[in-house]
Amino acid sequence: MAFLKGDERARYVSGMFARISRRYDLMNSVMSGGRHYAWRRRAAALAVEGLRGSALDVATGTGDFAFDLARRQEVESVFGLDFTRKMMMLGVSKSARQRLARSVSFVEGDAHRLPFAADSFICVTVGFGIRNFVDVPAALREMVRVVSPGGRVVSLEIVRLDGSGPVSRMARFHFRSVTPWIGAVVAGDREAYTYLPQSAQGFMSASELSHAMEEAGLKVTTCRELALGTVAIHVGEKPR
Ligand SMILES: C[S@@+](CC[C@H](N)C(=O)[O-])C[C@H]1O[C@@H](n2cnc3c(N)ncnc32)[C@H](O)[C@@H]1O
Numbered sequence: 001m002a003f004l005k006g007d008e009r010a011r012y013v014s015g016m017f018a019r020i021s022r023r024y025d026l027m028n029s030v031m032s033g034g035r036h037y038a039w040r041r042r043a044a045a046l047a048v049e050g051l052r053g054s055a056l057d058v059a060t061g062t063g064d065f066a067f068d069l070a071r072r073q074e075v076e077s078v079f080g081l082d083f084t085r086k087m088m089m090l091g092v093s094k095s096a097r098q099r100l101a102r103s104v105s106f107v108e109g110d111a112h113r114l115p116f117a118a119d120s121f122i123c124v125t126v127g128f129g130i131r132n133f134v135d136v137p138a139a140l141r142e143m144v145r146v147v148s149p150g151g152r153v154v155s156l157e158i159v160r161l162d163g164s165g166p167v168s169r170m171a172r173f174h175f176r177s178v179t180p181w182i183g184a185v186v187a188g189d190r191e192a193y194t195y196l197p198q199s200a201q202g203f204m205s206a207s208e209l210s211h212a213m214e215e216a217g218l219k220v221t222t223c224r225e226l227a228l229g230t231v232a233i234h235v236g237e238k239p240r
Helices: 006-032 036-048 064-070 087-095 136-146 166-187 192-201 205-215
Strands: 053-058 075-082 105-106 121-127 148-158 217-228 232-238
Touching: 006 036, 006 087, 006 105, 006 166, 036 121, 036 136, 036 148, 036 217, 036 232, 053 064, 053 136, 053 205, 064 075, 064 087, 064 105, 064 121, 075 087, 087 105, 121 136, 136 205, 148 205, 166 192, 205 217, 205 232
Parallel strands: 053 075, 053 121, 075 105, 121 148
Antiparallel strands: 148 232, 217 232
């Protein structure tokens, strides 16, 4: 998988998420001890505080980040965009059950070519999606393009932990040995849950992601580490 590039990699990623879609939410809860809901709520608050208008959640998957945005009183409407229809179909059912169908619209599309005009949203969020993008700088520039000046781009992501301290070693052991095993048992898909932790290990550290966001034209105002530094919320503001 590591050798796949461009469209081939995008097709692999989309096919994999289609395959695991039904067990995706459950796996998140098992792997984070149920914390992933609180992390998205926290990121949604940081995304919208003091702003008012529409929001976009990129790589929305089954929609949980979009729903947290929609529950905020600052937010008038939310678009959730993803290129894996099966993930979003589950999101559509969840939005009806959570009585959020009126405020959240799901859009099929690619993070590298967002089908929205410049300066459209008060915030653009991405949760556990950015490390799957084939061209992270290009996708970040797209997010910056569609957010309005003074608005925010917010990433919630698993980040690489370097070093040889106990936490880094434990995280590497967990990703390499425990996650694929849980993926095989709970989701019936060892391959997907081998790829996903590998993609985290091969992704950026928190400071590298801050740098990439700054390179895309944002001023990074917050980098908050969670789960012993294995997960980070980054908030970048688009200059006025
Ligand atoms: C790990 S899931 C994250 C789902 C959700 N954001 C969450 O917080 O649980 C990653 C999602 O990113 C989507 N994705 C990956 N690359 C994408 C791209 N280039 N454009 C749109 N969606 C993409 C996948 O289809 C998948 O649904």
